[in-house]
Amino acid sequence: MSMNTQGRPTGVGTASTGASGSALLPDEPLLFEIGDTEHSGVDLPDVEITNGRLGGFERKTKLDLAGLTEPEAMRHYVRLSRLNHSIDSGMYPLGSCTMKHNPRLNEKTARLPGFSDIHPLQPVSTVQGALELMNELSHWLMTLTNTAAVALSPKAGAHGELLGMMAIKAAQDAKGESHRNVVLVPESAHGTNPATAAFLGYTVKPVPAKADGTVDVEAVKTAIAPDVAAIMLTNPNTCGLFEPQVIEIAKAIHDAGAYFYCDGANFNAIMGVVRPGDLGIDAMHINLHKTFSTPHGGGGPGAGPVVLSEALAPFAPVPFVRKGAQGLELVEHVENQALGRVTAFHGQMGMYVRALTYMLSHGADGLAQAAEDAVLNANYVKARLQHLFSVPFPDYPTMHEALFNDSFLKDTGVTTLDFAKALIDEGFHPMTMYFPLVVHGAMLIEPTESESKQTLDRFCDVMAELATEAKSGNAARFTGAPMKAPRRRLDETRAARQPILKWERAAEMPKAAE
């Protein structure tokens, strides 16, 4: 018999009996437990088809798909939404993830029918405004980075990384240097970097960091060999530090005939202040959805345009926009183009609209101010907490995120995870934990520029209070946390060992005696 995890048969709503529900935050059953196959929230005529052209491929099996009426759906999704922490409801100091204010003007412009209700394959003559927008966004990205070309189409940061590394591979193949099959990746890199390199068949060779948390140009030089194709460096890096030797690293890589891929996930720390092209990068993806504020939507969609140096510009994929005799043209095919296409259609138009709206609102001056404020906020958090928390790399000012480690918790019986869960009870989303991997017990805090001094002070007060309490021996406050969230600590091991990945209809229960 199929039972749910509370020992109750699935198919029975849990709202009325859920122990953890409270008056304004009730437990919400699954939609399959409240809806059924007869309910529908959409009025559609039921047409008779007498001369169907389905060739005998009609569906014979039932879908068993639950439906909700409109008021039921409204409640279901409103109630569910209230079980989420969001940037609009509280601070989200998640390091390396850039959760900042999402202006609603962006949503308004993205929903203009001239952007949302146009088809990627309708005649190019009917979408000149869309091409103009892509052109304008490209201009902003190339100007802010001082680069020669941009490929807008990647769907997310990791997809941009893939495209950037494909361009590097294509460039090397074109030079007859296909023997280069090694990519250098610093140990502090995002997991996407080694995954991307491996995806393209490269062997990943780690580069160690110095004791101060940055990459040593000498270590790069030692690692360089004739088979090295590229280095993938994140700058500012995942420890929140700007790589001070980045120009020397770029030169060493170029001297060896290799390329410099920069992971631009943290571009929000330097936009308008430092141009990556001036540092010698050959390719860098930009997370529009982080740097330029588009909504995260529970983890996506993103958009990861890649800027390219002159050396790589000829290897940009299709499609791209260029000026032609009849106005703007959309180039969808190039004969013998090395790379081709990395997604159907033209990429994340909805994100382009939001990003450009944000850029125009801030302007060049405002973007630089935003970067400076992001850095100011991170250094402020670091300054306020460094007497209680341990700072692993104190030699440089931090950039947009402050990195601590958990050595202050030694012998308290409280783990970093416990500490993070206690923050939930205080109304904050926890910081990033156990990342970057190069720091044992890392705690990475990214306030971003949209947090006020008042909010930062409250956050720092809470952090300090929790640190003091952990050190004073009150482990129970932490190991039992969270106490006030919609759920207590969830059993992730069980989820992985006995995966339940979809709802199953329960077998008929024997009727209880009435």
Add this chain to the structure above:
Amino acid sequence: MRYLPHSAHERADMLGTIGAANVEALFSAVPNSALKSFTLDLPAHSPEFLVEAHMRALANKNHAAGNGPFFVGAGAYRHHIPATVDHLIQRSEWLTAYTPYQPEISQGTLQMLFEFQTQVAKITGMDVANASLYDGSTGTAEAVLMARRITRKNRVLLSGGLHPHYRDVVKAYLKDDPDLVCLSPSPEGQGDILEQIDGNTAAIVIQTPDFYGHLRNLKAAADAAHAFGALLIVVVTEVVSLGLLEAPGALGADIVVCEGQSIGNALNFGGPYLGLMACKKEYIRQMPGRLCGETVDADGNRGFVLTLSTREQHIRREKATSNICTNSGLCALAFSIHMALLGEAGFVRLARLNHANAIKLADALASVTGVSVLNKTFFNEMTIRTGKPADQVVEALARKGILAGVPASRLLPNDPDVENLIILAATELTTESDIAALTAALSEVLA
């Protein structure tokens, strides 16, 4: 700068706490030659009403699909989106939440993903689905790589009926791989792929309805693939078709990839969309992307978490199943809400309406002099041959305010055989007067 909360006074205070003379001191790690060494030739900040006016002006230069008769498909479809869907996805707690890394305060997103996975598994007829991928095209490339991992074989056959953009994405992902065999497009609908399967084949990829609108026999394809130990990857670009067509899972598919845009998501000039991926349960650990699973909390209450993350890049780094570290969360939410509103009854009715309108369109087109409809079978999309180059015909109709479909040559520019082919789609939004306007204009242009 209305998005930045600090006053000058507060900034000075904070610098005082940090012990820095000025904000430049915080950038001391940046080499001097690179720090603010430029003037950006870009505009300064702008008030909301001016930004809005600028964006509106750009939008107004486009012909929105709702402004006239519209028949464009070929992988993206214009369907009605209930007002409730867009209202709900704009609630702050959905819109501005991040990846649910802290499950205790992300149960909304996680439960939604669990429901979404269930819906996708049901409509595809598969055991399990993931929490979405970027789109159908990248999902297809991921499915091909997944099939290679599962079978430990390399040869992959792409049907000629596969959307050419999807084919191009697979080619880019598998750059220069001689084991990737792309069959020629087949506008007349003949299957060509089954005879080419051999013992070295990891997978065959078949789209249905295919790029030209023809329905493909999945059962025959599955049997042929399985006879050689190959997998059948089924691609569906119009997910509404699954309301009327037999589920690929019931016909023997091993992996199903769909473009989910049709349900709950606007055209958006090509993105953001969402990739659906579903497979047999024995392949879960080779599946890319996020998965949400059910578990319990410390009190024994049901809850949801992201799971099986040992497949993913943040744990496995260079040994991960894929470099993907995100999904199309908000698009998946829109899909899931729309699908919940439809339910089985609504989903089937929606599919029937699409098919019924497509039949009217096909019959009307067949009656136009100089037009032949190539399809014997179709769901809501079909291909016609005319006596003139299709791009010129479509452009001439656009000048009359009718967006008449996609010239096949736009996607297959090097194929002379498709020069006169136009692919047209009808949906529930297609009216009889739209069809009448199209056929009248087409008669004029072809005369």
